[in-house]
Amino acid sequence: MIVNLFRLYCLPLGVVVLVAILAVKIVLEIVLIVKRGRNQRKNPNAPKGPTPLPLLGSLHLLGNRDIPFSGFTDLMPKYGNIFALKMGESECVVVNSVELRDEVLNANQKGDDFDARPNFERIQRLFGGNKDNALAFCDFSPLQKLRRELMHKFTFTYSHSELWHEMNKICMEEGAHMIQQLRDMASPGNKSIDVKMTVLKTCGNIFNRYFCGVGHTSYDDPKFHDYIKSFDEVFWEVNTGRLSDFIPWFISFECLPLRRAQKASLVVKDYVDNDLVEATTHHDSPMSFLDILRPYLNGSMPEMDSQTATYCLEDILGGHSAVGCMVLRILKDISENEDVQKKIKEELEQVKKETGHNISSLENASLLHWTRAAIFETIRMTCSPIVPHKAIRDSSIGDMNVEKDTVVFINNHHLHFSKELWGSDTEVYDPTRFLKQCEHSGSLIFMRPIHFKPFSLGKRSCMGYKLVESLTLSLLSNILESFSLSPAQENWKIPVGLLGLPDEPFRVKINFE
Numbered sequence: 001m002i003v004n005l006f007r008l009y010c011l012p013l014g015v016v017v018l019v020a021i022l023a024v025k026i027v028l029e030i031v032l033i034v035k036r037g038r039n040q041r042k043n044p045n046a047p048k049g050p051t052p053l054p055l056l057g058s059l060h061l062l063g064n065r066d067i068p069f070s071g072f073t074d075l076m077p078k079y080g081n082i083f084a085l086k087m088g089e090s091e092c093v094v095v096n097s098v099e100l101r102d103e104v105l106n107a108n109q110k111g112d113d114f115d116a117r118p119n120f121e122r123i124q125r126l127f128g129g130n131k132d133n134a135l136a137f138c139d140f141s142p143l144q145k146l147r148r149e150l151m152h153k154f155t156f157t158y159s160h161s162e163l164w165h166e167m168n169k170i171c172m173e174e175g176a177h178m179i180q181q182l183r184d185m186a187s188p189g190n191k192s193i194d195v196k197m198t199v200l201k202t203c204g205n206i207f208n209r210y211f212c213g214v215g216h217t218s219y220d221d222p223k224f225h226d227y228i229k230s231f232d233e234v235f236w237e238v239n240t241g242r243l244s245d246f247i248p249w250f251i252s253f254e255c256l257p258l259r260r261a262q263k264a265s266l267v268v269k270d271y272v273d274n275d276l277v278e279a280t281t282h283h284d285s286p287m288s289f290l291d292i293l294r295p296y297l298n299g300s301m302p303e304m305d306s307q308t309a310t311y312c313l314e315d316i317l318g319g320h321s322a323v324g325c326m327v328l329r330i331l332k333d334i335s336e337n338e339d340v341q342k343k344i345k346e347e348l349e350q351v352k353k354e355t356g357h358n359i360s361s362l363e364n365a366s367l368l369h370w371t372r373a374a375i376f377e378t379i380r381m382t383c384s385p386i387v388p389h390k391a392i393r394d395s396s397i398g399d400m401n402v403e404k405d406t407v408v409f410i411n412n413h414h415l416h417f418s419k420e421l422w423g424s425d426t427e428v429y430d431p432t433r434f435l436k437q438c439e440h441s442g443s444l445i446f447m448r449p450i451h452f453k454p455f456s457l458g459k460r461s462c463m464g465y466k467l468v469e470s471l472t473l474s475l476l477s478n479i480l481e482s483f484s485l486s487p488a489q490e491n492w493k494i495p496v497g498l499l500g501l502p503d504e505p506f507r508v509k510i511n512f513e
């Protein structure tokens, strides 16, 4: 009886209350939108932009596209190099030109004014309820400065330093394991195989050995398999943009992927705690990042607590997913571009003949012009976004005022695809964009255009870009020296506009003699 009464009165009442709240919110938003438009028109130094919709803001302009930021590019003809955009509940500005990007990011210009990050509820929940536990999503602070300083010597090694030699040795050894594994899987050759887990496990082994000083783990180890797979799931979730990042209450409708990622992050934590930290308790080497971090992990340093130190270690080890996904993306591009593959193979053969080095040695980097150009062309076309920045005080960009707490987006889509910067056919995979003719020898040499900054710049720039460059080059050289690749399917599409790859097989046809 009581239950029936509840059904009869309380449920419809609940719906009525919800609708009423929504209606009031929409009316309030409309008032705010009208006020916002009036302010923009009155103030010549306020960035202009499209009129937002209630609740959504201008989020609808980014939907249904391969690269969401291409929506920013579509607004440029009307609003120019900097414009205002309301994204859900956040006031944002979008910066499109090279000059304005550099002004926002460069520490010598306005870098200090824009060194914070927006608050994403999803990230908060994935990092123990505190965004400051996340290296890429925290605000800038003495803690972040300390973490960057601790990591620096490991991620930006000097060429031929002791750490560089260690990394080089690990790359060659793990590269050899990977080739053997791929050969076993593809035997007797010309077979389509799912290369994803092999590539990710290779990168995982490189990172775990280099940063933690542990040994090689077998590809068949079930615990290692779960660790790598779980990291891949977390990396995908952290990389993906979700509505709740800008409409926080919407998180209730995004519970499923979030719970999955939270579950996966527990598997990662268990592996890091037991198989890396605990398993190396008696190590104490200045060559191991884990050993440098150990006093913080033990909770004996006031500058960083134990939980934050654990997240820091996990975050840096998660870099293996970024490198692995990039290697996979490059393999796809090369398998689909026979001419580029041929050029790379010729180059590898030539370098091997001239130097006698192991082809996966980091020694070869300066000689592998085509290979590096191919890698950078994949990075350009992947077009992964720069993590949004946030103004910590009232400031300006160009001659436009930007208020405290405004979120700043750098429009990487325009910077990676504009015809003014890259010439025609920017949608076509063409590594020659990164090659220029040497005046003396006439041969093609690798060249990085000065405007191209996929790893960003300034005090929040990527901590892993040198590792990305070295490891992708080493692994790719190794694979192409051993195999010829072709796509396993026609019209193969993978998501772009982000680094991560979905939890799906990644099949390539591998041929070898």
Ligand code: HEM
Pocket (backbone or CB within 6 Å): 105, 135, 136, 137, 144, 155, 316, 318, 319, 320, 322, 323, 326, 379, 384, 385, 386, 387, 388, 454, 455, 456, 457, 459, 460, 461, 462, 463, 464, 465, 467, 468, 499
């Ligand atoms: C192709 C792969 C990668 C790309 C394209 C990339 C790109 C970026 C970009 C654009 C940012 C944001 C910079 C900014 O906000 O100004 C960033 C931040 C960061 N990246 Fe990477 N990254 C890659 C791989 C890696 C790897 C392998 C590692 C670790 C070894 C790493 C570590 C970091 C860290 C720690 C930050 C946060 C820095 C901060 O906010 O202070 N990244 N990355």
